[in-house]
Amino acid sequence: MPILPRGLRAALLMSPLLLAACSSIPDYRPAPEEAQAKITLLGWGKPYLCKGGKMFSLPIKEDGPLRTTSVPAGERIGLVNYISISGYQVVSTCISRASVIPRKGVDLIVNGILADAGKCGMEIVREDTSKDTGVAIEPSFAGPSC
Amino acid sequence: MIQRISGLLACLALAGCATPYQSGSGSLTGGHAEVHGPGKMELVEFSGNGYTSMELAAQYVTYRCAEVAKAKGKPYFIMYDTLINAARDVPSYRPLVGSIQNKPSATTFVLLLDAPRRGAQETSAVLADLQPVIDSGKEKKI
Numbered sequence: 001m002p003i004l005p006r007g008l009r010a011a012l013l014m015s016p017l018l019l020a021a022c023s024s025i026p027d028y029r030p031a032p033e034e035a036q037a038k039i040t041l042l043g044w045g046k047p048y049l050c051k052g053g054k055m056f057s058l059p060i061k062e063d064g065p066l067r068t069t070s071v072p073a074g075e076r077i078g079l080v081n082y083i084s085i086s087g088y089q090v091v092s093t094c095i096s097r098a099s100v101i102p103r104k105g106v107d108l109i110v111n112g113i114l115a116d117a118g119k120c121g122m123e124i125v126r127e128d129t130s131k132d133t134g135v136a137i138e139p140s141f142a143g144p145s146c
Numbered sequence: 147m148i149q150r151i152s153g154l155l156a157c158l159a160l161a162g163c164a165t166p167y168q169s170g171s172g173s174l175t176g177g178h179a180e181v182h183g184p185g186k187m188e189l190v191e192f193s194g195n196g197y198t199s200m201e202l203a204a205q206y207v208t209y210r211c212a213e214v215a216k217a218k219g220k221p222y223f224i225m226y227d228t229l230i231n232a233a234r235d236v237p238s239y240r241p242l243v244g245s246i247q248n249k250p251s252a253t254t255f256v257l258l259l260d261a262p263r264r265g266a267q268e269t270s271a272v273l274a275d276l277q278p279v280i281d282s283g284k285e286k287k288i
Contacts, residue, residue: 040183042184042189042229043189043253044251066183085246094246109184109229113228113244114246115244116200116243118247119244123230125232127184128233132187132257133185133187133232133233134183134185134187135184136233137234
């Protein structure tokens with residue numbers, strides 16, 4: 001076996017299990033009149049919702065290159081970003097976790113980041129149309145919550 | 147001697163296999179791509195194959211930012227390697243470079259400007275500086 005970073009090697013070994021697990025994760029279906037916040041997705045990966053200790057797949061709307069989804073607002077939620085790349089007859093995966101308190105009417109942006117040597121991460125900011133960069137710090141962005 | 151020549155030929159062959167500077171839209175071998183937003187920024191990325199160095203991918207993205215700026219008539223641009231740095235207005239002179247399966251991916255958020263400000267790069271200067279990288283397909287040593 002070629003020399004691989006420990007994290008990537010573990011991910012390679014775990015990938016069949018992870019893929020099987022992801023395929024059985026239920027879609028997030030908001031309760032009637034549940035407050036929602038919009039998230040725009042950039043960069044690498046597909047995010048999953050972790051709420052109340054349970055994982056949910058987030059249905060993603062695609063409009064050209066623009067990908068958006070909705071998450072529950074008003075409470076801290078966990079987000080798990082799952083990157084999967086296949087090639088050279090292997091599947092490489094990388095998972096990053098974070099949490100945030102979305103608020104109704106405050107749109108968020110999740111950016112999936114690929115770092116060196118198979119590592120990855122996730123950053124969450126809020127949209128701010130008053131700035132030319134269009135983004136502002138999201139103060140509730142924090143480490144994993146579940 | 148034969149071993150040295152074989153090694154040299156192998157190096158040349160491998161260098162020739164690196165993803166060239168090209169549009170990545172619809173390409174199976176990678177290249178550059180842009181997505182508009184957030185705000186007035188654009189997300190610029192370059193994906194390379196296993197023969198593309200991380201530094202070359204970074205320089206391709208920087209050059210692409212300058213190309214995008216020139217195409218839109220903007221003499222300056224600012225790069226932000228992450229959205230958090232964009233939110234804090236902390237410019238970067240180098241894209242964020244990562245890799246998976248030994249394939250590099252360089253990304254940056256670029257803000258196009260009409261006038262210079264802190265952290266801005268001059269479009270024409272970047273194009274001139276990195277043109278040899280585009281022509282040769284070899285990274286500039288820093």
